[in-house]
Amino acid sequence: MDAPIRVGVIGVGTMGGHHAGNLGYGQVSGATLQAVMDLDGELRAAVARRHGVDLQFDQTRDIIGHPEVDALLVAAPDGLHAKLAIECLEAGKPVFLEKPLATTVPDAERVVELETGIGHRMIQVGFMREFDRAHVEVKAEVDTGHHGRRLLFRNVHRNAHHPDARTIEDVVTNSMVHDIHSARWMMEDEIVEVYGQAVPDAGQDPGTAQLCLLQVRFRNGALGLLEFNTKAGYGYEVDVEISCEDGVITSHTVGTPVVRTRETLRQAIAPEYTGRFGTAYQDELVAWAASLEAEKPTGPSAWDGYMAMVVVEACIESVKTGQPISIPEFEIPSLYR
Template identity: 35%
Template sequence: MSLAVGVIGAGVMGSEHARILREATPGAHLSGVCDADVARARQAAGGVWVTTDALELIRSDRTDAVVIAAPDITHASLVLACIEQGKPVLCEKPLATTAAEARGVVEAEIKASRRLVQVGYMRRFDPAYAEMKRLKDEGAIGSPLILHNVHRNPVVPTWFAGPMSVTNAFVHEIDASRWLLGSEMVSAHVRSLGAGDPLLITMETDRGEVVSTEVFMNCGYGYHVHAELVGQKGTLQTITPRLVTENLSGFSRGTYPDNWIPRFRNAYIAQLDQWVKSIRSQLPGEGASAWDGYLTTKIADEIVAAMANGVDAKLVPEAVPALYR
């Protein structure tokens, strides 16, 4: 029987999740869409049930599982409602806006004695990142020494300010770095250039690896995410996905998208497909768990606090609860 999935939020990301569920997710179908804007919800729904009440969608018999792509501030409460109903949930990052809220989600899931939550850190499903991890795990470059990350966006709106470069963008690098290396972060140093954009963030892991990340939210030229892993015997680096290269008038030219959807479209499809399969098999999936979501938010919170005080962040790893081992 096809899994009925409801989507909460019909903005850019919610609409993309709804499209993938309608068109490219075997074993599941879009059963409903919730958004405060009814017209926007109907456009994303493609003819299925629409509501403006998120709790109605979560509690409805029409939904077996839920995707949350609503504003960040709503994530924790909506995920808790899904846990209360015993429904699997894929929540867009971040899991919560504070570490305390994210820890509350973890505690609720532990109390339920069942892993119901996956957090939408989609780079784990990107073909380039997945291949980098496979080769690293096979020992292709020896022991990892340095991970270089680049996270550039062409331009962000005026409301995207303050700590959001860390809490809304750099969180992807926190999760991807932990996942790629299999290590925990123990310290972070942030250098702010210009008026706070770009940032250069350097972290050290519990294995002595160094993770350097450039976060540039207004680079001007396009959406550009890149990673290179340096090992004792060589390096691994992602290649920017591109359909063609233009060779014209003595120049060779490639292009960058203006947002993250084209760059990670295949990752989002693979993420939803794997999530559906994990629900149907009743086995933990390959995506980020609630514990991963909590640690990522906690590290981001600690880095922001350290930046405000002009000091380095000291990050203390925590013991992993039994449910997530």
């Protein structure tokens, strides 16, 4: 395909707007922003005007079915992801789907069943840490084999602020799903047991979580510790560490200068996620566009999204019951091997 892939973006709020910007400002080689869809007419028009886009829609079926749209990027609310992914597949159009794949395991399973029935991968899920240099470099070092077996995975994921109390379901499904996928990807193994605990938001219902801690056990016996803080107060930070038989490999993602002045030592930290993962968001779309051009799928698959949701639901159950939850082993469909 000599011409760039014409992408339609469904949902142009915070995340969708960021993706639309990367496409519209020419940051994604091999792809261009062709159309936008959002129920918010003013927002939709503003994004279209900013990027010189003529095709605007307020119905998903219209943008999915439009003959001048080659592929879709879905950044709609989480609860619509599975439904929209299915509509894209049924229309025969590849889709970049923001995480999570779905908000329930049965919905995620329906997406996987449809894609496996088609016989080739059409979905890339937006687990952008696979394209983040810090994560990639840690994994590459571990993959050399020089440090022996992977023994422990640690992940910290801290937001600066959040205006409202968040439920444990929202925290794990929307945010910690990233950490869960990172654990599976970087440890190259499946999670078979989880134990979750949460600290409720101050003065809020016990069903909320300001901080959530997940302990996981992998199939090969390795362990994991995943921490998420909804409002740590100081900035946005995501780091990872893998302890091996012979060495510990740790990411350091704060690349700003260290300032020593007036009896203080300080270093600036990104205020929010687009600052921390801006390059990764761009690179995942570049890889997606290249995979469509080459007809060779890449990146996180629908199966990755499905397995992440299996672990998500087990974690939520564990937090609510106060008990460890075992996760059965699943046979990976041949499409995803």
